[in-house]
Amino acid sequence: MHQAYDVAIVGYGPVGATLANLLGQSGLSVCVIERDNAVFPLPRAGHFDDEVMRVWQAAGLADEIAATVRVNPGMRFVNADGQLLVDWPRPSVLGNQAWHASYRFHQPHIEQILRQGVQRFSTVKTRLGTEVISARREEARVCLGLRASTGDHETLSASYIVGCDGGRSAIRRFMDVGSTDHGSHEKWLVVDLLLSADRDDLGDFTVQYCDPERPTTYIRMVGNRRRWELMLMPGDDPDQIVKSDRVWQLLQPWIGPSEAQIERAVVYTFHALTANHWHQGRFLLAGDAAHQTPPFLGQGMCAGIRDASNLAWKLAAVVKGEASESLLDSYQQERAPHVKYYIDLAIRLGGVLQATDVSKVQERDRLLGTAPEQLVSEKPRLGLSGVNTNQSLAGLLSDQVYLDDGTRIDDRVGYDFAVLGSPDFMRNLPQSVRDILAGYTLIEDEAGQDYLQRVGAEAIVLRPDRYILGAAASVAEFESLLSLIPRRLRAGEPA
Template structure:
């Protein structure tokens, strides 16, 4: 029996499998397609997501293919700037740049290459899941091999990373809730030829009520345009090459670039009602779908993988009870809802088609231009603890030897603390640290602790702060809340 069956070998499923394998779990990773999708999809990845990929063992392979994402501009129909969103080009708190351009096939290749070379992952590509059943001891998947032979797969838990039309979501009886109206957009990916004209840097949102457009500088010579469909537009014809070239004529002639892909997408704002039923769970697009205006859809799925991986590992090895898995949705459903709401807020600015309302929007923003900054919501929303830092992202400092913190203690609880606090805790606290496999770091902790006015901070395996303490007694109390089986 496998520990976990992961259904879907896209970025979320492959990341989850690699994270679980790094914690000593036996994983079977099943996908109906033998090869990764070769064309562009996601084009933006943030520093937190790269930090997760670092922990999953794939960031080094992806890093050479990353591009700098310098800014996003919002312009009115006359080209005047309504909103500016500059992005830093130096590494942020995660040890990575906060915003990066990338080509999704490069990420999928890195994740699959690692999964194919480690003994703890059974990679079954070209296998189709035809049935899902669970009992008290595990999950049975009925699968069809590439040659058509039926083969059962048995695992203690199964996670559906199987996309917006998730079979696993159906199996757990989850409904989907729409958080905002859906809109249809053409997504056109092109590769510029060497003599193509100069194009804008970064991303430009053309907030023209006559026809909203988005332009995206992707990696290398790749560029993307997103074009909003208007009432009366025929989706079947809209993506025809001749129509795409006509729409992009203000930027390019047909001979200036190769049209790699053109497809009409529905930009959805959706969240599932349940992310777990017993031994079945869902993650990524199976659990939530975010409009692309923040570039957070993929990043949200990778956060699912990071949150779920350590909790599954702890439950499987008996370190925690299955109740820990209930915190997965409780923490991340409010978190991703914040991102969806912000994406919809920005999308409403871009997608305004009423000329009168657009004039009011433009006048307001031109009178007082906005500068956007990334949001970083807490885990759990209103259910978060009284500690204002609990559930927020912890930084990833470099230690004295130059090692990044997560490389020194991957997928483990980390205690950044002053030595005097560590030396004076109760002996029972040290027992709990041992049971929870807490890594104690006093090197490189002082500067950060001073900024948060704390003597110690306990960081979870998914890089979020579990809690802070100012005294040894407070650290004793915080340690007692680590979700170990039999604690308390």
């Protein structure tokens, strides 16, 4: 008899591993299925932001991750003459999320930490070296056919399947949902180097060299790692351009073979795509399986981690009977517009970098060379849904406030709902309201008052993903928010 789980996650990269940690915290039975036998040892994604670190903080892993990363000071776009076109500095101090705005990391390090985190939960099992070869819908479950690298076959079932299995997702193929092409399919050579000696002159800022002869990106990664990304031009042979002699020829303006060794050289096609449906019955998609973003903002993996944080609490509430299955409809409704914001911005900035037409380059340099664009980090609002209404502040990412004892609010709350309210307001809540909130964290610290005053509220309800469920200036407004919070079942109470 095959094993049955609440959720099966297909794909054990950063997105799948984050989702497994959050679902493990929620007490769900989970099976993670991964085709490879071990963490891929070479660099891939290289950037995440403060919101992602906050998700990993909710998972209880942020401090360990923080020890392996470096703070990124920002990004600059310059033309062939070195003239500044776009400037995107990142603050050197902690921001409103109580973390730095931008980090560089080595993906194998992060994946190891996330996988070690999963081992904390006895309800989460893994199947490494295993691929999904079939998926059969049943009335209340999905049955998956698996094939191990040894050739052995087995089956398992789960109430929900989440495909976190990348751009070539098998789960998306089983769902047959199609995708929307946003019109970006450029081929780039990505080269990761290991320096053999210090090269401080290369700098810490990410530099986008907007040279029509060959657009190029330089990235200061962690430790002695450096990355260059070079756009393939007409006449380039993808098979030849990855060979070491050609790589060093292309990198000659910056570095030579006596100063570093090539860790990886590979050609990628940078896509801009979104799956048409991320939720279909008992199937869901997250990360690159649901959407692909060109890398010019470093937001591709970030979007997937946000997916996991948005989805995990909803899956937990539905599986536990605390909310109806319709709650899962809010996942794509909220996340798709948020993802599209970053895709559009990445395409726009990619256009600045990748311009090769002489007249367009001249016009770009004329406009931006005299008045460089100044970018600032924005936190777009979630799309409207059944739980993200037009109510004031709803769908905005909350600040992470420090509490009276100096701890960060997320450290006290964990991955759960919470109420942050002024002491006077909270004291005046009727007992019937407090009964409804039993089991959730109520925070009445004086330290949170500056934030409440700034947003013009007496109380705000925070979702587990740290977006604001709603704000209230009166008890009546607060009571109207309660219907949006999944009903926390007491022990022995029927679902």
